[in-house]
Amino acid sequence: MGKRKRKKGKDGEEESRQNTDSDNDSISSTSTAANKYEPFRVLNYTRSYPENGGNFEYIVFFESTDPGKPIGDRDMMGMSTSLKRYNKGVKQLVRINKYKIGVIFERASFANAALTNTKYLDSYKMKATIPAGATEVTGVISHVPINLSNQEIYDTISSTKHIVQIRRFMRRNKVDNDFQITPTLTVSITFSCPVLPESIDLNSWRFDVKPYIPPVKQCLRCLRYGHIGKFCKNSERCSVCGGNHNFKTCTIDTKDATCLHCQGRHIAISKECPVKYKN
Template identity: 40%
Template sequence: MDPDSDGGPTPDEQKSKKRKLPDTRKGNAVDYKIFAKTNYTRQFPENHSVDCVVYVESQENEKIGNKNPITLTKLFTENVKGIAGVHRVNAYKVGIMFRKPAPANNFLTMTHFLGKHKLKAFVPAHLTEITGVIRYVPKDLSNEDINKSITCDAEVISVKRFMRKVDGKLTPLGTIAVTFAATALPQHAYIQMFRYPVHIYIPPLLQCYKCLKFNHSAKVCRGSQMCSSCSGQHSYKECDVEKIVCINCQGGH
């Protein structure tokens, strides 16, 4: 120790004490990342009581919905058991209908047949899943913590914490969205033995920022790029037209 020292910490010791320690508190971005069940495959449950519809798309973005319907029906009925009907969903999708869950789920595993014809099959989420809202959930619980402790009559597929941006930073809210493997919303769910009512989830209106139509995102959009300012076929970043025209109602907004 320096003989002239009064016994307090040296300047080097003071700097050492000022070093920031790792933040081990809850609230990191990873805590609020959507937690989804691993190795989950969407299938029809054995007690599914209505028709089971499997959607089929082309692996090469081909418009199979516009193909000859007789040819399509023959292709599926001659190679797949248990089919009750085939119908067009849209230009890129057809629906294969089964009366029972077992043949529908078996069709999903026919990788050789699907690969040979460059097709992919999947169960649409709205037929086997439902999302509910739970309020007043402690903010210090991560989505993973909630998933580990939540219990209810239906299987939990994913947990999402609602967030709000405050002063440029995402802040967690006390409301979560829970997706269940069910067609009817459970009345209650338990988190660490505390009972929470489950409310209906009303999703926000989804608009595509590419074609500007509704109910899909730009990530999966197959439409043309449209301008949100003048409704022309170009990006709004390239627009030099002064007159504003709404692409949906042709109004001046």
């Protein structure tokens, strides 16, 4: 298995799943019920490109910090000129959406420098970030005892890779007429590197790390796939009956729901829908 490098405090990043098993009495929970399962992210961690990462492109996202003036409403040619004047190594600009553009730099050092170029960012009311997919990778581990908080998992893990975030997956269960959130045995770990380690150690137990497959993106407003409600301008649809109203005002019981996508006997945002996994 090779020698493991111990990570403590602020030196690591990870995302993980936790087990409902509570056999591990050697690690006691010190977190309160309110924050025990809150995602744990390393303080003061900032994404950056490694100098020897071997990327062909080094992209940085720029967004407006002025809510009244989205980046898509600005002068495109003027923005290009100002970016190249204040930042070295700008190759291309790409429109992501109305609120965000991508700037491709020639070198990692130029991209990293743009993140802290306060002279430009403050003057033009912008913020700059590196997308997570460019510098991070997330994996999952299973059968993690649920008595462990996310921070306790982080404090106990040993890994050859730098860990930045730990997050336990939670399950939403319907109880009577209400919903309860309960922890699962699965934890996600985010590493600040492009390749997942084969395994991590948790209090001397070896856990194999598997790739994290993100859920299908579905809009909770129009119920279509590929985007989220924040940017949706389509008409609202009910997830229970498919009508043009909010599901909260629907008079049909969820047990009698009809899926808008497949006409199955489930709500339109259900994991049971076969159409969801074709997108």
